[in-house]
Amino acid sequence: MEWKSNLLTTDEKIKTLLDTTRRIAVLGIKPATHANQPAHYVPRYMQTAGYEIVPVPVYYAEVAEILGEKVYRDLRKVPGEIDMVNVFRLPHDIPKHTDEILATKPKSVWIQSGLRNDKVAETLAKAGIKVVQDLCLMVEHRALVGPR
Numbered sequence: 001m002e003w004k005s006n007l008l009t010t011d012e013k014i015k016t017l018l019d020t021t022r023r024i025a026v027l028g029i030k031p032a033t034h035a036n037q038p039a040h041y042v043p044r045y046m047q048t049a050g051y052e053i054v055p056v057p058v059y060y061a062e063v064a065e066i067l068g069e070k071v072y073r074d075l076r077k078v079p080g081e082i083d084m085v086n087v088f089r090l091p092h093d094i095p096k097h098t099d100e101i102l103a104t105k106p107k108s109v110w111i112q113s114g115l116r117n118d119k120v121a122e123t124l125a126k127a128g129i130k131v132v133q134d135l136c137l138m139v140e141h142r143a144l145v146g147p148r
Contacts, residue, residue, distance in 0.1 A: 029088065044067055111132065
């Protein structure tokens with residue numbers, strides 16, 4: 001099926017995705033008070049690698065900025081284009097964000113290591129969105145791209 005080509009699994013396709021991505025909205029990002037958790041240190045790494053990070057936390061209502069960037073509470077509120085949505089949500093919580101992601105029309109969605117939801121991935125892929133699941137964005141960036 002044609003949509004399956006949007007499910008990225010090879011190093012070559014993932015490297016191309018990383019090379020063409022500039023702006024990453026991080027759904028489920030955590031503030032610096034959780035600096036030891038992947039939902040903070042992965043986006044921090046990507047920011048230091050030269051990517052623009054747009055924080056979209058699910059919790060932490062009192063937080064207005066993360067990584068020095070303004071926080072948005074909904075992907076649909078983020079101005080401008082989003083190249084990638086990096087998802088830090090448990091598999092059973094990901095479907096709650098499907099409509100929000102589809103409305104935003106990002107070029108790709110990256111569901112972090114240890115997390116996957118094949119039904120959501122299929123829905124996104126059928127909408128023309130490239131999807132990576134169950135891989136760490138930071139690990140793959142280090143391996144395939146390295147420091148910018």
